[in-house]
Amino acid sequence: MLSRTATALRVAPRAGRLVLRGLATSAPMYENKRTPLYQLNVDRGAKMVPFAGYDMPLSYGDVGQVAAHNHVRTAAGLFDVSHMVQHIFTGAGAQAFLTSLCPTSLDKIPEHGSSLSVLLNEDGGIIDDLILTKLTADGSKWYTVTNAGRADEDKAHLSAKLDAWNKAHPDQAVTWEILEGWGLVALQGPRAAEALAKLTDADLTALKFGQSVYADVGKDKVRCHIARGGYTGEDGFEISMPPDASVSITEQILAIPDVWPIGLGARDSLRLEAGMCLYGHDLDESVSPIEGALAWLVGKDRRAAADFPGASRILAELKDGPKRRRVGFEVPGAPAREGAKVFDEAGNEIGVITSGIPSPTLGTNIAMGYVKNGQHKKGTPVQIEIRKKLRPATVRPMPFVPPKYYK
Incomplete structure (x- = not known):
């Protein structure tokens, strides 16, 4: 999802994606599904919008996107991701x-x-x-x-x-x-571990980034799957909950003072600062892992065996370089939005923006997109077409905000 301000967002359905079009004024063209936490979200003042075939919370009450974003960076926020x-x-x-x-x-x-x-x-x-x-x-x-x-x-x-x-x-x-009907929430932020420790006897200090455990959670000691990780670059957990306990456990987490419910608006700005992709925007079926800056997913032994789908293309790109590469941009002035064209200094078109926001943490505009191989190196000056004008920008490495994973 691309974001402008907390009050100028409209999320419209497009192949299960989030698309900005201005202020929300119309209902979705189809009936959306609801997560197990739908009513809880509504009761907490969520502005519900269509996303990926579901009614999902964009924001809660009068809390703006920037405030919600900053709360996750400084305390803890809880996301309903039960649509996954x-x-x-x-x-x-x-x-x-x-x-x-x-x-x-x-x-x-x-x-x-x-x-x-x-x-x-x-x-x-x-x-x-x-x-x-x-x-x-x-x-x-x-x-x-x-x-x-x-x-x-x-x-x-x-x-x-x-x-x-x-x-x-x-x-x-x-x-x-x-797992139909199961709840899934993401508790993210520097106080996430402190908050979750109030509700489980699991040894969270022994649980490092990328590790998981089954443990009892909440006053009723419900067995849940707890995975340390997330989509924000902050420390945090994703908690998978049985259908009959999802609402109760979520309410107990939200009862902890440091924890705010956070919607899709802040989720998008957090993940882009963390340099993470949103499928349908930054990745699709035409993009290889090498083009998508995900070469690290291709194991060394798998490269030697060449035993995975599309191996001939991927191995060739590893050897000779892909035609395009996913990179980050710093964009002074006006923010670059999805679809904006990228040019080199001579005015030759070299790529396209796939995600872009004003970064609440950095106080500048950031973006992600693809450029021709050779134009992807750190510090490369480029121009981005924004509001029919070519504006200067610079290729920069991602993540934009250093991750704070617990390792």
């Missing part, structure tokens, strides 16, 4: 099956460890980005979270691949469960 699709893959071949879909070395992930990865099409393009968590030491059970806006595409892809796998590997059959 939660999966469980189980069986002797679960690890091998998932390995066949992505370029990541899943055998290197320890028990209860997690990794970002990507589902690849046969051309090496990114079908979706996802989080994979190994729940058993032998890799026979995995917890996976994918994007709501890609739910139909992901389900079709996974279903076809799983059917083929089980037919070809009857001795390594895999079962697949989608």
Whole structure:
């Protein structure tokens, strides 16, 4: 999602994405689904908007986007991310099956460890980005979270691949469960651990970034999956909650004074400062992991084996460089928005902006986008077409704000 101000946002449906068009004045063209926390969000004064086929909170009450953003950076905020699709893959071949879909070395992930990865099409393009968590030491059970806006595409892809796998590997059959109705919240910020510690006996000091645990949460001691990580660059946790306990646990977290409910507006500015992609804007099926600055997802042993979808393209790009690369920009003056064209100093078109905001933390405008290979180096001066004028900008590394992960 791209953002202007807390009072000038309209979020319209477009293939499950967030798009700015000005002030919200009209209802969605279709009936959206609701997360288990929908009524809780409404009761807390959320401004609900369509996103990825769901009614989701953009902001809460009179708290503006910048104030909400800053609260996450200085205290703790809670995001309803229950629209995300939660999966469980189980069986002797679960690890091998998932390995066949992505370029990541899943055998290197320890028990209860997690990794970002990507589902690849046969051309090496990114079908979706996802989080994979190994729940058993032998890799026979995995917890996976994918994007709501890609739910139909992901389900079709996974279903076809799983059917083929089980037919070809009857001795390594895999079962697949989608956790329908489960809640998922992200507690983010420097006081997130202190807040969550009030509700669980889990040793959070032993839980590092990228690790997870099943633990009792809340006054009723409900068994939940707690993963240390998130989408803001801050320390934090994502908590998966059973359907009958999601509302109660969320209410208990929000009862802690330091914790504010935070909506999609601040979530977008936080993730862009952290240099993280939003699928459908910064990534799509035409983009390879190398173009998307995600080469680190391609394991060294996987490169040697060339045993993942689209390997010929991806390995060629690793060797010779891709045609384009995802980079960050610092943009003085007016902010650059999605779709703005990028030019070199001589006026030659070299790329496009995919996300852009005024950064609340840095006090300047930042953006993310793609430029031709060779124009991607730190400090490269460029021009961006903003309001029909070419304005100076500079390529800069991401993240824009240093991460504060607990390691």
